[in-house]
Amino acid sequence: MTWRRIRQDYLIRFWAPLPSIIAAGVLSAFYFGITGTFWAVTGEFTRWGGHVLQAFGLHPENWSYFKVIGLHGAPWTRIDGVMVLGMFAGSLSAALWANNVKLRFPRRRRRIVQALVGGAIAGFGARLAMGCNLAAFFTGIPQFSLHAWLFALSTIVGSYFGTRVALLRFLKAEPRLERVAAGQKSALPARQPRWQFRIGVAVFAAALAASLALAFGAEKLGLAAAFGIAFGVLIERAQICFTSAFRDMWITGRTTTARAIVLGMAASTIGIFSYVQLGVAPKIFWAGPNAIIGGVMFGFGIVVAGGCETGWMYRAMEGQVHYWWVGVGNILGGTLIAALWDRVAPVLVLDYPKVNLLNALGPMGGLIATYAGLVIAFALLLWWEKTFLDRAQTRTLRQTEPGSAI
Template identity: 65%
Template sequence: MTWQQFKQQYLVRFWAPMPAVIAAGILSTYYFGLTGTFWAVTGEFTRWGGHLLQLVGANPETWGYFKVIGLQGSPLDRIDGMMIIGMFGGCIAAALWANNVKLRMPQSRIRIAQALIGGIIAGFGARLAMGCNLAAFFTGIPQFSLHAWFFALATAAGSYFGARFTLLPMFRIPVKLKKVDKASSVKQDENQARLRFRIGMLVFAAIIGWGLLTMFNAPKLGIAMLCGVGFGLLIERAQICFTSAFRDMWITGRTHMAKAIILGMAVSAIGIYSYVQLGVPPKIMWAGPNAVIGGLLFGFGIVLAGGCETGWMYRAVEGQVHFWWVGLGNVLGSTLLAYYWDDLAQPLATNWDKVNLLTSFGDKGGLLVTYLLLALSFAAMLLWEKRFFARKAKRDEQLIAEAA
C-alpha cells in the first residue's frame, strides 16, 4: 500500500463506527491497567470549573465534592487532565487530516439555548452519578460497578423523554429558501486540504512527542496523554457519539451505534477482569438514587444539547460553535453540582453501598452476570429495532392504502 492510499484510507476517510468503538473499549482497558483509573472526562471538567472559581477568589477546595475527587495541582499534574489534553490533540489532528475544520455557527438562538441548558443539565447529572457516558457507562459497566447499570438504564429513559421533548414545535427552526443561479461546488480546495493535513501531522507529532517526553519523569501522565491521543483519533474519525446512540434508537429505530457500544463494553470487560485478578482495583461508585437521577438528567440533557461529553469535544474542534456552548454548559453544570454536593451527598449517594458485582457474585459469577446483562441489552436492541421498523412499515402501508 502506497502512502497516498494509506492516507486516504485511514487518515482522511471516516472510520467504521463498530470496529472503532470496539477499539476504544480495548484501549480503555489498557488505560485502566496502566494508569489505575478509568477513561473519564467530566470529573476533570468539574476541576476546571473549580480552578476558574479559584481565580476569582473563591475557595472550592473546601467543598465536599472536591475533597472526593481532588483539586490539587493543575491539569498537567493529573492523569485525567493529561488524558483530556491528549484527546483534544488527537481530535484536532484527525480533523485537520481530513480537512474537516470549518467554522459553523448555530442556525438560531434556539439552538444556542438548547446547547447551553442541555449541557448544564447533562453536566449536573453526570457528576451527580459520579460519571458520564464514559465513567458511569462505557467504562463503568466493565468495571463491574452496579451503579453503572442504574445509570445506563436511567440514561436510556432520560434520552427517550429528551427525544420527545426536542420534537416539540417550539424547537422547529423555519427553513429559509434561497434562490441560486447554479449549484455550488462541493469539491475541496486541494491546496487548503494539503496544508491542513500537514498542520495536522505537526499537531500529531507534537502531542505524541509531549507524551513521550512526559513519560521519562512521570510515566503514568505520559501514558495518559498517549492514550488520550488514541481516544481523540477514534472519536473524531469514527464520529463516536453516545447521544446519537440513544437518540437514534428512539427517533429512527436504528441501533447500530448502541450495539457497537455494547460490544465495546463486552470486549473491555474481560480485559478489566484480567487486570482486577492481577491486583488493580476496579472503580466502584455508590449504587444509590444519585445514579438513577443523574442518569435521567444526563440522558435528557445530552439529547437536548445535541451532544454528550465525547461528542461535543470532537465537534467543537471541527469548528461547530454550537458545541462550544455545550462544553461550557457541561463545565457549569458539573461545577454547580459540586457546589450543592454537601446537601445531596448523604440522602442520594454516600449513605448507599458501593456494589461490586465481582464481590457480590464472586469473581466468575460477577463476570458471568455482566455478560448476561450485556447479552440481554444486545437482544433488547435487536428486538426494539425489529419492532420499530415493523410498525413503520405498517404505518406506511396504511398511508399508501389511504392515498389510493
C-alpha cells in the same frame, strides 16, 4: 498501496463505527490497567470549574465534593487532565487531516441557550451519579459497579424524554435551501487544500512529543496523554457519539451504533476483569437514587444539547461553535453539583452502598452477570429495531392502501 490511497482511506474518510468502538473498549481496558483509573472526562471538567473559582479567590478545594474527586495540581499534572488534553489534541489532529475544521456558528441564538442548558443538565446529572457515557457505559459497567448499570438504564430513559423535547418545533434546526441553476458545478474545491493536513500532522507530532516529555518525568502521565491522543483520534474519525446512538434508536429505530457500544463494553469487560484479578482495584461508586436521577438528567441533557461528552469534544475541535457552549454548560453543571454536594449527598448518595458485583457475586458470578446483562441489552436492541421498523412499514402500507386518505 500508495501514500495517497492510505491518506484517503484512513485519514480523510470516516472510520467504521463498529471496529472503532470495539477498539476504544480495548484501549479503555489497557488504560485502566496501566494508569489505575478509568476513561472519563466529566470529573476533570468539574475540576476545571473548581480552578476557575480559585482564580476568583474562592476555595473549592475545601468542598466535600472536591475532597472526593481531588483538586490537586493543574490539568497538565494530573492523569485525568493530560488524558483529556490529549483527547482534544487527537480530535483536532484527526479533523485537520480530513480538512474538517471550519468555524460553524449556530444560525439561531436559542441554539446557544439550548447548548448551555442541555450541557449543564448533563454535567449536573453525570457528576451527581459519578458517571457519564464513558465513566458508566465504557468503564463503569466493565468495572463491575452496580451504580453504572443503574446510571446506564436511567440514561436511556432520560434520552427518550430528551428526544421528545428536542423534536419540538421551536428547537428543530431549520434547513436552508438555496436555488441552484441546472448544471451548476459544486462550489467545493476538487482537491483538498493541504494546509489543514500539514497543521494536523504538526499538532499530532507536538502532542506525541509532549506525551513523551511527560513520560520522562512521570511515566503514567506520559502514557495517559498518549492514550488520550488515541481516544481523540478514534472518536473524531469514527464520529463516536452516544447521543446519536440513543436519538437514532428513538427516532428511526436504528440501533447499529448502540449495538456497537454494547460490543465495545463487552471487549472492555474481559480486559478489566483480567487486570482486577492481577490486583488493580476497580472504581466503585454509590448505587443510590443519585445514579438513577443523575442518569435520567444526563440522558435528557445530552439529547437536548445535541452531544454527549465524546460528541461535543470532537465537534468542538471541528469548529462547531454550538458545542463550545455545550462544553461550557458541562463545566457549569458539574461545578454546581460540587457546590450543592453537602446538601444532596446525605439524602441521595452517602447512605447507599458501593456494590462491586465481583465481591457481591464472586469473581465468576460477577463476570457472568455482567456478560448476561450485555447479552440481554444486545438482544433488546435487536428486538426494538425489528419492532420499530415493522411498525413503520405497517403504517406506510396502510397509508398507501386505496381509500386510506378518505
